[in-house]
Amino acid sequence: MPQATFQRLRHLFNALADLTPEEREAFLAAQQDLGADTRRQLQQLLQSDEQLAGVTVRSAMNTAYQLADAHAGRSGERIGAYTLRRQLGSGGMGSVHLAERSEGGIVQQVAIKIVHPEQLDATTLARFRLERQVLALLRHPHIASMLDLGELEDGSPYAVIEFVDGVPITVHAREKRLDLRQRLHLLLAVCDAVAHAHRNMIVHRDLKPSNVLVDADGHVKLLDFGIAKPLISQFGAIDVEQTATAQRFLSPSHAAPEQFKGEAITTACDVYGLGSLLYELLCDQPPFSTADRTPGQLEREICEVDPPPPSRRRAADASIEAPPRDLDLIALRCLRKQPADRYSSVEALAQDLRNYLAGRPVEARRGSFLYRTGRFVSRHRSAVALSAVIVGVTAVGFLLLAQQNRATTEQRLRADEMTGLIIDALRSADPSRKGARDLSAREVFERVAGQVQAKPDLSPQSRASLISAIARIDLELGLPRQAEALLDRLDAEALSARERDQARNIRARVLMSAARYDEARLIIASGLAEAASPQQRIPWQIADTQLDFHQGKIDDALKKIDAVPTQEIDAETSEDRLNLRAQILLAQDRRPEALEEFNRLLAAQRKRLGRESPAVFETLGQMVVAEVREGNFDRAEPLNSEQLALAERLFDKNSVRYGRALSTAQLYERYRGNYKKALEYEYRNNAIQREQYGEPNPALARSHFNLAGLHTYLEEYAEADAHFGKAISNAERVWLPSDGNLFLFRLGFAVHLAMNSDRPAEAQKVARVALNSADTYPELKTEEIYLLGLLIDRYGDYSRDPSKANRAALIKALDEAIAGGKGISYKRTLGDFLLKLKTKGIEPTPAATAGSPD
Amino acid sequence: MASPPTELTALLARWRSGDRSAERELFDAIYPVLRGIAQARLRRLSTDLTLSATEIVNETYERLLGSRRIEYRDRTHFFAMAARAIRHFVIDQLRTRGRDKRGGGQPFVRLSELDQAEPAGGDSIDLRVDWLAVHAAIEALEQVDAGCSRLVELKFFSGLTVEEIAESCGVSRATVVRDWRFAKAWLAQHLQALN
Structure with a gap:
């Protein structure tokens, strides 16, 4: 079937699938160009579709199957003094058999663990030897002890271990309908065994119900030190490092987060394991269910999602009454994601269980409030930094929380969910990462986004609106890529019409x-066209203006922004309007007016969001640039200092915002002539932009351009060349030929080549590319630097052929350049150019120099 | 030879960013390892051993990337590529065993019957289905719609959930659901025509 036919079929199928038979017929009747063949195929497909409702696929391979076991037939075989009876099970590296020894009429039952002969590689052997060594050491009434060890004739090593004829602790508790106290006493015995192992520097690492058995007499025994880990590197004669590289034999549903992450395993890993046992004893359910989850999903939940308190997980027919709050807290403390946040030792956990049993206040209650409201507080360097992050986070978070004014129940619910997610994200902050660095808003929302994806109990509506809200926040945080990735996976069907409109915006x-x-442009056009009311149109009008502005259509942008109604718009949109208007004025060099608008904006933002908010940061940045352009460096500097301090507190020192504030500092230091200092600032910004966004990106293009300029001031021309090159190559990839920045970069490079490197021919070549763009996009001719471009073009001609005509043309261009520009950097550049040309005997006509830059 | 983890993560990143040439390289890096693991599993004698795609893929992942944390997205992409490897493994197995004649059943099963889906004859590969026909259908689909063929491949050979498939294809969940509905109908037609 040709591709076009196939695609046509697919589209028609999608269009028809959800229609009623009558609607389908009507629709098909309207498709007059549809061939009979395609029509028939389509009908067959729709018929198949009906038959296939409620049908799923068979997977090629995911069904269990049985194969004969090499050791299964060993029944009756003798190993040492023992006779094998039956196989108890087999695991990652071997099999376990029940065996008996008969002596003096007394039958002793044991378990014999044999390594598969085909698995006799160095790692398995090392692990097996380690387990034997561990067991030899650990003598404890609640640990199944090792009785003997040896090797079979085929070389397979084996270990004879005390046989525990029992059932998993959780099964025992359920079947015997043990009450709360009985269950806790049982667990205390397990704690005792684990604490004993810890005192011997052994971590069990695999505490799960099937490894904690209770026999008919009610005695509990801990088994299977198969993946136990000594906390010291040399254990007896065994080098532990060797076994550490072994595959992770994990029981995914019970493993602690650090086991997935490959982080350091400490005794806290067993505190987690005991917590998961306690959890299941309290509600008959493991903390994380494996049902309907792929291993990847499960891993993510264990690493990122906090389990609900056991009292809430309890099924109606649970074998035990609902646990009290204190026990909820004890279990949850054991299950915290960060090892350091759990009980500091098994003894501490046991002590808290005893506290509960004795009616004393439990330790778990203490600090639980702090933990819940962001355990963050106690763990970070300063409370100030915390409040700054919270303010930063809530400031953006309020973008959506503020919308809850129209508080329908559903919306309130989402606000709660959002708040919950933010707090969860703060809780899952990892203080050990990257030193003691504070969590930036960016990271918080990355985490929130992760939580939204991972949380299974969110409704599709909530998930969609939260994702859209976070996409917006990402955008506000200057992370368009992340925002786009989120929007791409947005299930738009689940959104309300208004939310869908916002998501499109x-x-x-x-x-x-x-x-x-x-x-x-396409999206905005349809947004404008489809807006149901003047209010709904406003955000699209602003977007439309912004687009003109981005594309350099400044005059159009001003007209459009002035057409946006100022009445009956909400505070936030009104701020968007002020901001955009100020920027447009700035672009028209109406700086004092722009600064007035900025001051209005700043006041509005401080009133609505507080003194420390990302929005205030942005406005300050604009103001610094405006002041610098006006030549008011001393007014710019304090604004910039405030900006830097804000960026550090709200985001962090590696954030794009901090980088931008550094680049702003670079600006006035440059104008003050402190080039070295300026260079230092700009290099720091460059590294940040590269790290955060990669190449190509607009911020990086600008940064390279700044660096190039600074290097020319310091007469480091080779470096300047390199940075000009990088600036232009980035710019060419992110901007269209009509873009003012790209135009500026090219001409900036041309000026550099002409003046500093004395390469007029190359300069002319670069300038010509820019001048060609200006011929195609005449709005570029309004840029001051266009005059310098023309000048370089003439200079190129003159250098190649110093004829009279070329000389006259050059002087004419020079006169026009002097008359044409007012900007501070323009004047400076032109002044340098004049000096250069003077050395070649070229001077402007005297009339033109009246009021000239020098 | 297995690629070092860094190279593999780089390949995943390239593939994710749309570099089609990385696809082949990625397959070449993953397939031999996966095949080795699956064959070892087939040979290994033990009770209650399961040969599940998920486990084989997980083990392949372990082997190639160890305990390195890689981005969740890259992980999903890895699993997606592993699905292709599984598909080729299954087909190779069937051909080796001389089972390359047509005529098995449709690969669909009622949701209500899924639980009792015990494979016939204790084989590791579900022989009630004509996988070679499914394979051929996927190849035919590839010619006209690469996106659809990838979706079918993931559905049968990956064990990924709808969300994970959406993630690895870079589309929304809704798109996966919609496209799958079509692909399923198309596949049923196509397989019927073959018989």
């Missing part, structure tokens, strides 16, 4: 920040 803005203007 966010997408348009994401596309804009990625310089994908055409795509953005």
Whole structure:
């Protein structure tokens, strides 16, 4: 079947699948160009579709199957003094058999563990030897002890271990309908055994019900030190490191988060294991269910999602009454993601269980409030930093929480969910990572996004609206890629019409920040066209203005922004409007007016969001640039200092925002002539932008351009060349030829080549590319630097052929350049150019120099 | 020879960013390892051993990437590529055993019957299905719609959930559900036509 036919079929199928038979007929009747053949195929497909409702696929391979076991037939065989009776089980490296020894009429039952002969590789052997050694050491009434060891004739090593004829602790508790106290006493015995192992520097690592058996007399025994880990590197004659590289033999449903992450295993791992046993004893359910989950999902839940308190997981027919709050807290403390947040030792856990049994206040209650509201507080360097993050987070978080004014129950629920997710994300913060660095808002929302994905109990509506909200926050945080990734997986069907409209608006803005203007234009056009009310139109009008502005259509942008109604718009949209208007004015060099708008904006933002918010940071940044351009360095500097301090507190020192504030600092230091200092700032910014966004990206392009400029001031021309090159190569990939930045970069490079390196021919070549763009996109001719471009073009001609005509043309261009520009850096550059040309005997006509830069 | 983990993560990243040439390289890095593991499993004698795609893929993952943490997205992409490897493994197995004649059953099963889906004859591969026909169908689909063929492959050979499939294809859940509905109908037609 040709591809086109296939795609046609697919689209028609999708369109028809959900229609009623009558609607289908009507629809098909309207498709007059549809051939009879395609029509028939389509009908067959739809028929198949009906037959296949409620049908799923067979997977090629996921069914259990049985094979004969090499050792299963060993029944009756003798090993040492023991006779094998039956196989008890087989695991990752061997099999376990029940065996008996008869002596003086007394039958003793034992378990014999044999390593598979085909598994006799060094790692398995090392592990087996280690387990034997561990057991030899651990003598404890609640640990199944080792009785003997040896080797079979085929070389398979074996160990004879005390046989525990019992059932898993949880099964025992359920079947015997043990009450709370009985269950806790049983667990205390297990704690005792584990604590004994810890005192001997052994971590069990695999505490799960099937490894904790209770026999008919009610005695509990801990088994299977098969993946136990000594806490010391040399254990007897065994080098532990060798076994550490072995495969992870994990029981995924009971493993602690650090076991998945490959992080350091400490005794806290067993505290977690005991916690999961306690959890199941309290509610008959393991903390994390394996049902309907792939291993990947399970791992993610264990690493990222906090289990609900056992009292809430309890099934109606549970074998035990609902546990009290104190026991909930004790279990949850054991199950915290970070080892350091659990009980500091098994003894401490046991002590708290005894506290509960004796009616004393439990330790788990203490600090639980702090933990819940962000355990963060106690763990971070300063409370100030915390409150800054919280303020930063809530400031953006409020973008959506503020919408809850129209508080329907559903929306309130989402606000609660959002708050819950933020707190969860803060809780899962890992203080050990990257030193004691504070969590940035970016990281918090990455985590929140992760939580939204992982949380199984969110409704599709909540999930969709949270994802859309986080996408918006990502965008506000300057993370368009992350925002787009989230929008891509958004289930738009689950959103309300209004939310869908908002999500589309966010997408348009994401596309804009990625310089994908055409795509953005399409979305905005349909947003404007489909807006149901003037209010709903406003966000689209602003987006439309923004797009013009991004594309350098400044005059259009001003007209459009002035057409946005100022009445009856909410505070946030009103701020968007002020901000955009100020930027447009700035682009028109109407700086004092722009600064007035910025001051209004700053006041509004401080009133609504507080003094420390990302929005305030942005506005300060704009103001610094405006002041610098006006030449008011001393007014710029304190604004910039405030900005840097804000960026550090709200985001962190590796954030894109901090980088931008550094680049702003670079700006006035440059104008003050402190080039070295400026260079230092800009290099730091460059590293941050590269790390956060990779190449190509607009911020990196600008940064390279700044670096190039600074190097020319320091007369380090080779470095300057390199940075100009990187600036342009980034710019060419992120901006269209019509873009002012790209134009500026090319001409900046041309100026550099002409003046500093004395390469007029190359300069002319680069300039010509820019001048060609200006011929295609005439709005570029309004840029001041265009005049320098023309000048370089003439200079190139003159250098190649110093004829009279070329000389006259050069002087004419020079006169026009002097008359044309006012900007501070323009004047500076032109001044340098004049000096250069003077050395070649070229001077402007005297009339033109009246009021010239030098 | 197994690729070092860093190279594999780099390949995954390239593939994720749309570099089609990384796809072949990735397959070449994963397939031999996966085949080795699956064959070892087939040979290994033990009771209650399961030969499940998920386990084989997990073990392959362990072997190739160890306990390295890689990005969740890259992980999903890894599993997606492993599905292709599983598909080739299954087909190779069947051909080796001379079972390459057509005529098995449809690969669909009622949801209510899924629990009692015990494979006939204790084989590791579910022989009630004509996998070679499914394989051929996927190849035919590849010619006209690569996205659809990938979806079918993931459905049969990966054990990934709808969400995970969406993630690895970079589309929304809703898109997977919609496309699968079509692909399922198409597949049923196609297989019927073969018989």
